[in-house]
Amino acid sequence: MKGTMSKPTVSLDRLTITANLNADDFNRWERDNRHLFVDAKVAKTKWGYPLYRTAYLTPDGTHVSLDKKEKLGSTHQIRLQFNPNREPLFDDDPGDITIRLLTCLKDVRITGVDIAIDYLGVRIHEYDFLYPRVQRKTFCTGFGCQESIEFGAPSSSLKVTAYAKDKQRAKQNQRILTVNGEMFIPEGDEPWLRVEASMKNDSILRNDAFKGLTVFRKGSFVPPDGMTSGMAENLTLISINPAYMDYPTVHQNTRDDWRKKLLKGVNMLEPHPQKVYEDEYGQIKEAIDYLLSPVGNGLSQQARNLLNV
Numbered sequence: 001m002k003g004t005m006s007k008p009t010v011s012l013d014r015l016t017i018t019a020n021l022n023a024d025d026f027n028r029w030e031r032d033n034r035h036l037f038v039d040a041k042v043a044k045t046k047w048g049y050p051l052y053r054t055a056y057l058t059p060d061g062t063h064v065s066l067d068k069k070e071k072l073g074s075t076h077q078i079r080l081q082f083n084p085n086r087e088p089l090f091d092d093d094p095g096d097i098t099i100r101l102l103t104c105l106k107d108v109r110i111t112g113v114d115i116a117i118d119y120l121g122v123r124i125h126e127y128d129f130l131y132p133r134v135q136r137k138t139f140c141t142g143f144g145c146q147e148s149i150e151f152g153a154p155s156s157s158l159k160v161t162a163y164a165k166d167k168q169r170a171k172q173n174q175r176i177l178t179v180n181g182e183m184f185i186p187e188g189d190e191p192w193l194r195v196e197a198s199m200k201n202d203s204i205l206r207n208d209a210f211k212g213l214t215v216f217r218k219g220s221f222v223p224p225d226g227m228t229s230g231m232a233e234n235l236t237l238i239s240i241n242p243a244y245m246d247y248p249t250v251h252q253n254t255r256d257d258w259r260k261k262l263l264k265g266v267n268m269l270e271p272h273p274q275k276v277y278e279d280e281y282g283q284i285k286e287a288i289d290y291l292l293s294p295v296g297n298g299l300s301q302q303a304r305n306l307l308n309v
Contacts, residue, residue: 008271009118009178010280012287013196015082016112019105019298021066026076029101030054030066036097062098078105081112082291084177102294109300110307112200115209115284117273118176122193124149124164127269130214131160151213157203160213166192179280179287195273205285205306210277215269 021029036056043051056064063081080101124147131151139148147167152159166189197209277284289307292299299307 008273008276009176010276010284011116011118011176011178012084012113012284012291013116014112014114014198015084015110015288015291016079016200017082017108017292017303018077018079018111019108019295020075021078021104021106023076025104026066026068026078029104033058033097036064058097060096060098064098064101075106079111084291099294102292103296105295106298107300108292108295108298108303110204110288110303112198113204113288114196114198115277116176116194116196117210117276118165119193119195119269120190122269123191124162124193126218127193127215128218129162131212134160134212152198157199157201158206158209159198160195160210161198162193162195162213162215164192165194166190179283197277207278207281208274210272210274213273215272217267217269 033056036058037054038057039055041053043053052068054066054068056066058064061083065079065081067077067079078101080098082098129149129151134151135153135156137150139150148161148163150159150161195210195213195215199206199209203209285307292303
């Protein structure tokens, strides 16, 4: 499908899993797919044993990392990183390299999930993005316009990023494969805002991934009487996002009054990313479950609990 989206879409931008692979299957896959080789390195495990890591890239865009530990015996570890938006993995082709690999895996654990929400027709530099008590980085163009806002430290289990997806059009063929299995290809030079949550560890598939984020159009509120210029930023924070309501130097009644007045005039991004995420939350789990269906009984209990299967 081509054209303009009438509403935001949700897609699985990246899925990362780790699993165990029988040594014979491991060696066979290495031998048969040498033409997909990307990189190789030798590291050490925490016990000091050599770790031989070989990286491959399959035709469908899946990154495959094979970790062979000299003292591990008959089982080795494998790491796969899927990006369904590159090449749809929802096509049931039993001869597909990735699908054949998945059928050999055991004790499959989900270690990372990236969920993308796309708004076509929205310019990122027309909006302000707030997230309470979270490290923020802003990346701008040479003209001073923001192109990317990142919330969360590099080691955070949850990172939320908003960026101008249309700026990548010249670099790669852009498409969106929604969690409903629909392919969407944006056309022309229409603005394109993507809000993305990267989840790992105990934050994988958390149901409030976008809840702390506030997005509102710049200049869409008028500060109430009694506010000094030095309080402007704090006023915005405590008035737009309730999570900031513990601002200590302003009386509770004043905070409530400010918030009511400001919210009357604020032009928020609608629908909010959290609302879009909640509406498609069940479909997201179904999409991941479908993507991992070739694994069969090889799913770990951790993966089954996350997917409710």
